[in-house]
Amino acid sequence: MNCEVLLLDNGLGELFDPVDFKELAFQSPGWAGEPRLDAVGEYDGISLPPWGDVLVRRFRVQGVGPVWVGGRCETSMEVAWALIRAGALPSWGSVVAVEQKGGRGQLRRPWVSVPGNLHVSFALEVPPAPWDSLLSLVAGYIFSQALTELGESVRIKWPNDLYQHGRKVGGILVEQRGQDVVIGMGLNLAQAPGDHKMRSEAAARADILQLRPHGRSPLGVWLELVNRSKNAYKEILKHTSPSTFLSLVSERLLWLGHMIYHRQGTHWERARLVGLHQDGGLILDKNGNKSVVYSGSILFEQP
Structure with a gap:
């Protein structure tokens, strides 16, 4: 399945900064290996109220999209909601931010959001009952499964933090407004907060996610993840009962029985x-x- 990747050349006003990808590749080793940064792409102007004409570079790649890629923002979730209101982010469309100023973790606590890590949010329609009440667990499960397939075992700390080798490597947030949902995810691909920066009552220390092969860019990781996760999501909702699904989640649940x-x-x-x-x-x-x-x-x- 092909999708469009839209690289922001002039940003979305104060909401989402543009990014100089050549400078980014020089500053962040995580982005240096991204082959799309060297491609020319097609320049195009998109009319998006209230930002007017937005200049983007378009690429067609294997994956699920569209995928909007830009520089710094408050959070990728805020950008996703704004694009949904503008009619520019359909279901499974996503926003990848190089850096976030206001990344959030569990209970809306600040979380490190630096270049080289993955900061992404994507749109989804509210699933039918009873899946709507299980959506946080569904999100945690499909991404833990996809990440395990790409590296080493990833487990779920209830409801949807992601752990590898007993350390936190990522987290997921789910927000619903009416019939729309935005799911935000952060993964430590390049950096993780040191033990001294974690709260004294933190459930575990943080670490960098181990994937194979090493050196994947944040965009490359996301394109791989979203394709696998969409297929798993559709399979669960179509062919799996809620009770069977909860049994599958329990197998990945951190500290079960302890x-x-x-x-x-x-x-x-x-x-x-x-x-x-x-x-x-x-x-x-x-x-x-x-x-x-x-x-x-x-x-x-x-x-």
Whole structure:
């Protein structure tokens, strides 16, 4: 399947900066290996209110799109929502940002968003019930599966953080507005925050995602991921029952069967992580009393 990659030449006003890809390749080793940076492409002007004429370089590649690529922004999710409002981001269309000023992690905490890492958001239509209530888990599952196929085993820390070898290598956020959904993802491809920069109560330290072969660019990784993930998404919704899906997610669930610490508000409780409820909540066993939680942090070690 072919798609268009649209490289922003003059940006989207204050929302999304343009980028000098030759300078980027010089500054960021992660982007230096991207073959599309050396290609000429077709220059074209696209009329997009409220930004007027937007100059882009167009490429056709194997993958799912369109894929908008630009420089610095507040978050790629904000850009995605703006493009949806402008009618320029259909379902599975995506935004790849070289750098984010306001990247967010779990509970909307800041997350490192530097050139060389992958910062991407894509559009999706709200799936039918009961999949709409399981969408965060679906997103975590399809990307953990695709990343495992491209490298080494990636597991899910409920609801959708991505872990490899016991360290966080990425995370996913899901936002819904009406019948539209934007899913944002960050992956540590080039850099990860050092242990001293992580919160003292962080669930685990961060690390760089291990993929094969090494040296893939953020855009190259995304084109590979989105193709695999779209196919997996369609397969799940069409041929998999929710109960079977939750069993598949449980196999990738971090700390399943282990004692963990769960924080609700300012209070920490120790419990055994038993599994997933039919609506996607986390089942915890506290001294023989099972309960389902839908929010809060979980840790493996005592905070």
